[in-house]
Amino acid sequence: MSTEQSAGSELTSSEQRRLLRIALGSSAGFFVCKVMNWPYGVFFTVFPMLLLGMLPVFNSLIAWQFVMGTVVNVLELYILHRFFMPYPLAMTLATFFIFTVHFYFMAKGKHYLLWASGLVTLSALLHFGSYPGAGIGDMMVATMLASVTAVASAAILYWLIPETGTPPAPPEHTVTFTQIRHRTLLGASLATLSFVVFQMLDLRDSLSAQVATILVLFPLTFQGSLTSAVKRAKGVSIGCALAILVQITMYDLISHLTLVVLALFLTVMLTARLHLIERAGSGMGFGALTTIGILFGQYMQPDADILYSSLYRFSSVVVALTLLMLCAYALHRFLNHFAATRDTTV
Template sequence: MSTNQEVSNSRDLSPSEQRRLLRIALGSCSGFVLCKLMNWPYGVFFTVYPMLLLGMLPVFNRLIACQFLFGCVVNIVELYLLQRFFLPFPLLMSMATFVVFAVHFYFMAKGKHYLMWACGLISLSTMLHFGSYPDTSIADMATSTMLASIIAVISAAVLYWLIPEHSAPAAAPPPPTASFEQIRHRTLLGATLATLSFVVFQVMDLRDSLSAQVATILVLFPLTFSGSLQSAINRAKGVTLGCALGIVVQIMMYDLINHFTLVVLAFFMTVLLAARLHLVERAGSGMGFGALTTIGILFGQYMQPHGDILYSSLYRLSSVVFALAILIVCAYAVHRLLNQFASTRDCAY
């Protein structure tokens, strides 16, 4: 027991965490390389999905793989139904989106297949936002999402085979013991804020603010106001670090940014740095995970053969901080409102 405590309090990585670090970096790199070489659209899915699959959980097995893939299929079906029946009617679209988000947060609050519903939230919110624009191909988006999910699962399986665990897998966290009132509170809180985020990004036509949109969804994963507040602080720090790393890469490479091999090496090294911080924190979605996903978004979505990420980094940083500040204010208001009623009161502040 004392040895485990020393490892958990140390800034050094255990042998198991070192292997996990390599899996995260290699998995993200494989998705990045494939999407760039094949010139596939929506590169953010190919870089971020491996980070979610290999970074959120310390283990990988058949159940996790099935949840991840099935969640993608559910997202595509949800997107098709929402686009097919509700897109021409903004009010009905917002109401239907709220219902879909509520289903996701309900099962997350109950702890039933948390990974499937949580990862689905990120994919669904992103696809809903991009899919609302007339020049966006829903078929291309759905294909990219499904392909990125399959590649992430295959790369995770291959990496766990190439870099296996030599110790027993980490014990799964105990399922949450929330009351019916807390489940209702967390479902309504998450669904309300996620829908509000979707509506605001639509009304203000914030098509280039992908990092901010993803951030407003990720910070809702703790399902409580206090948890979201701490997550927002960590996320803002992580985005700052991720953008700083992106700017450093841009400055160091200068006019070599068009050399794909160098870009891949730069991506691999920055992912290693952010993933190490994520593992050292041992705090789930902390500052390191925020930096990790920010790097994935910057390189996957905005790194072009004849472009750079300097402007994107600065814009992402300002938009994320502003969006998170607004979200937390709204979260506090919704949290206080729900606590006024006994049927939706959350005792965990």
């Protein structure tokens, strides 16, 4: 058996190159953000994880979708904030409409990366931008800078660490109209519910939990989301444990950027390897990987207590995902009562 065909706990040569790209891309985004003193470092750290971790290839079409997804998000945020923010009911309905558009194209399989990556970004932007005092202009600029930085670093890394083989073709995407309606309504309703609950309870410090409630909806089916939620919770616990270990190990050295970047690189290598070994898309490893990105990008600072942040992140994610899955089960059963929105896919 060739190296490219090996399985189990060993990475193929292609996956080893992909592992290096994920770690270097995330570290580079984090480093550039800190050196330039740009806000919202979470985008600079997580965007390369999404771009390099979700897909095994990179080309001009993928780059275009990723950047255009961010452009769409900026426009969506501006419209929501400019016209709907003062009116809670109108804001909720407008948010539901926008989520519906995203999930509709995801369910159809049309430019999936554009609408899926945009969904994560939009959720984070709404989370940050809906509270008083949020710098919407700074947020839009930082998001665009993070997107361009992620695409540029991906292009450079694919040039420095090229692929030697041909990646497998993606599976054919065939769904019926009733499945598209079911998955669109299921995803949009749950994403909107997540947004509303986080606003009503003023959970402005629960970015990990809000992002988790969006990522687990990517399978577009109840059973797929349930499996993803369980793996996500396990991944968050691993990511939080690693972040706490880094905080304890570095102690008062946390102010040295070079050491923090090195620590990020090593922890991303560990979690990205778990993600690649799973070969399961958004599984436990990807949950650990993005948790590291959120904790480092948003909370790893000399005056921050990442121990409390990590423990709070884990508990909030578990509670949020448990409640979300209960609502998903009820809505899934409700939609299956009608022939026009029935989806028996597990």
